[in-house]
Structure formats: structure tokens, C-alpha cells
Amino acid sequence: MKKIILCLAVILTVLIASFSPTHGNTPTVSVQGSPVPGGTLFVQVGLDENSNAGTVEFAEMTLPLQVEKGVGKTILPVPLDKKPGDYDLKITISGSSGDSAHHRVIPIKPKKYAVQYLTLPPSEEDKYEAPGVVAERAAIEHALKTVSKKYTWWGSFIWPVDAGISTEFGIKRYINGEDAGRHWGFDLPAPEGTPVKATNCGTVLLARSDFTLHGKTVIIDHGIGLTSLYIHLSSISVKPGDLVKRGQVIGRVGSTGVATGPHLHWGVYVGREAVDPRMFMHLPKSWQ
Numbered sequence: 046m047k048k049i050i051l052c053l054a055v056i057l058t059v060l061i062a063s064f065s066p067t068h069g070n071t072p073t074v075s076v077q078g079s080p081v082p083g084g085t086l087f088v089q090v091g092l093d094e095n096s097n098a099g100t101v102e103f104a105e106m107t108l109p110l111q112v113e114k115g116v117g118k119t120i121l122p123v124p125l126d127k128k129p130g131d132y133d134l135k136i137t138i139s140g141s142s143g144d145s146a147h148h149r150v151i152p153i154k155p156k157k158y159a160v161q162y163l164t165l166p167p168s169e170e171d172k173y174e175a176p177g178v179v180a181e182r183a184a185i186e187h188a189l190k191t192v193s194k195k196y197t198w199w200g201s202f203i204w205p206v207d208a209g210i211s212t213e214f215g216i217k218r219y220i221n222g223e224d225a226g227r228h229w230g231f232d233l234p235a236p237e238g239t240p241v242k243a244t245n246c247g248t249v250l251l252a253r254s255d256f257t258l259h260g261k262t263v264i265i266d267h268g269i270g271l272t273s274l275y276i277h278l279s280s281i282s283v284k285p286g287d288l289v290k291r292g293q294v295i296g297r298v299g300s301t302g303v304a305t306g307p308h309l310h311w312g313v314y315v316g317r318e319a320v321d322p323r324m325f326m327h328l329p330k331s332w333q
Contacts, residue, residue: 081156096140122318196268198245229319230312260301
């Protein structure tokens with residue numbers, strides 16, 4: 046299972062566009078990744094000695110460049126609801142002579158996702174209307190919107206548990222005949238109590254044991270809008286503010302919240318948008 050998934054990730058990691066300077070004020074830009082709904086764009090911008098900061102805007106989202114040794118980097122999501130077509134990528138570079146804007150066209154290709162139909166007993170379905178659910182969703186959304194100043198991760202991400210995938214990312218879900226939106230990550234079935242590992246380095250943003258829908262939940266900030274989500278845990282072994290290393294145990298598999306059995310739901314988000322975690326399992330070489 047894992048070998049197949051990793052090979053697919055390699056196929057998806059392609060050079061979308063590479064733009065070289067045409068004159069002194071035009072930066073070199075490289076865009077790699079998966080240009081499909083639910084995909085991720087890895088952007089690199091070559092900067093001159095007078096440029097020290099910048100932002101990249103795409104699909105109504107703006108994220109900062111992390112600048113090191115004359116290269117600015119950022120990661121951008123392709124929202125799951127984005128329709129195929131050509132879209133503008135705007136790069137704004139700040140330096141001693143002011144700001145300059147540069148535009149590139151990124152072609153987004155179509156991708157089909159499967160449909161899943163689930164049946165939940167009334168006791169589980171009623172949890173969606175339970176008191177506190179609105180606040181629960183708001184707390185998670187607030188954490189996923191975090192954009193810290195610097196990447197804290199390095200190298201490709203690892204699997205949080207050693208398991209296959211029971212439910213894929215991005216599928217369209219219907220629960221008891223009602224539209225339940227998308228599935229925002231992977232479901233990884235494993236025995237109750239299986240250790241759950243941080244998929245990369247970061248800072249714990251949220252660790253809650255009182256959520257009705259998501260159950261025991263951990264969210265890790267990996268820097269500049271990149272976060273990972275772990276839900277339905279049976280126990281949590283970290284707290285907000287903790288610095289965690291890749292592979293560190295942060296909790297254990299459970300079935301808390303709305304769950305049909307023990308499993309880990311693992312999601313990866315860029316600037317609050319859910320993206321296919323596969324892209325982070327095998328990064329472009331310049332990002333490793």
C-alpha cells in the first residue's frame with residue numbers, strides 16, 4: 046500500500062512552470078507540485094541583493110515568502126472547489142527600492158474524486174447538532190488559519206501511523222443521504238492505542254480532549270500556513286506550545302468523536318485549505 050502511494054506522489058510532483066529573467070527587474074520563478082484541485086504548489090523565487098521579503102497570491106490566498114540566501118519560498122494550496130483553467134499567480138517582492146509585482150499564469154487541470162455513502166446511527170448523527178459544535182469548529186478553523194513567520198519542518202513528511210488508507214482524501218461524502226461535504230484528509234485504521242507520530246517538526250497549536258465531533262484533537266503548526274491535523278485520538282501526550290520533532294509520539298489512535306471504529310484521521314492544510322497529504326511525503330528535491 047505505502048509503496049504504491051509513494052510512487053503516485055512522485056508522479057504528481059512535476060515542474061509546472063519555470064520562468065527565467067527577461068530583464069534585470071524580473072525574478073526567476075519555479076513552480077512545482079500538483080496543479081489540480083486539492084493539490085499543492087511549491088513556489089521558489091530568485092531574489093537580488095536588494096530584495097528581503099515578499100508575498101505570493103493565488104486563488105484568493107496570500108502567503109509570505111520565506112527568504113534565505115537569495116531565494117524566497119512558499120507553499121500554496123489549490124482549493125478542492127477550484128475549476129480547471131488558467132489562474133494568475135502574483136508575486137510581490139519588497140526591497141530597498143520599494144515593492145514590485147510580477148505575474149505568472151498557472152494552468153489548473155481537472156481531477157475527479159470518488160463519492161462515498163455512509164450510514165450513521167441516530168446517536169452519532171445527533172452529535173452534529175450538539176451544544177458546543179459551533180465553537181468546536183471555530184476553534185479548529187482558527188488554528189488552521191495560523192501563518193507563523195518561518196518554516197519549522199525539514200525533509201519529507203512521514204506517516205503518522207503504520208497503516209493503509211481506508212478513506213481517501215477529497216472524496217464527496219453523503220451521510221444518511223445528506224450532503225456532508227468533502228473528506229479533508231486520510232482515514233488510517235489502526236488498533237486502539239496505536240502510537241500516533243508527528244509527521245514533521247513543528248509547534249503544537251491545539252490539543253483538545255473535549256470536542257464532540259472530532260474527538261480528541263491535535264493540530265501542529267509547521268510554519269507559514271502549513272499545519273497538520275490529527276483527530277479521533279484516544280489520548281493526547283502534548284500540549285499547546287510544545288515543540289515536537291518528526292516521529293515524536295503525540296497521542297494514540299482511538300474512536301472519539303464521530304467515528305465508526307478506531308482510526309486516525311490525518312489532514313494537511315495550507316493556509317486553511319485542505320490539500321492531499323501525498324505531496325508532502327515526497328517533496329521536490331529543492332524542498333528536501
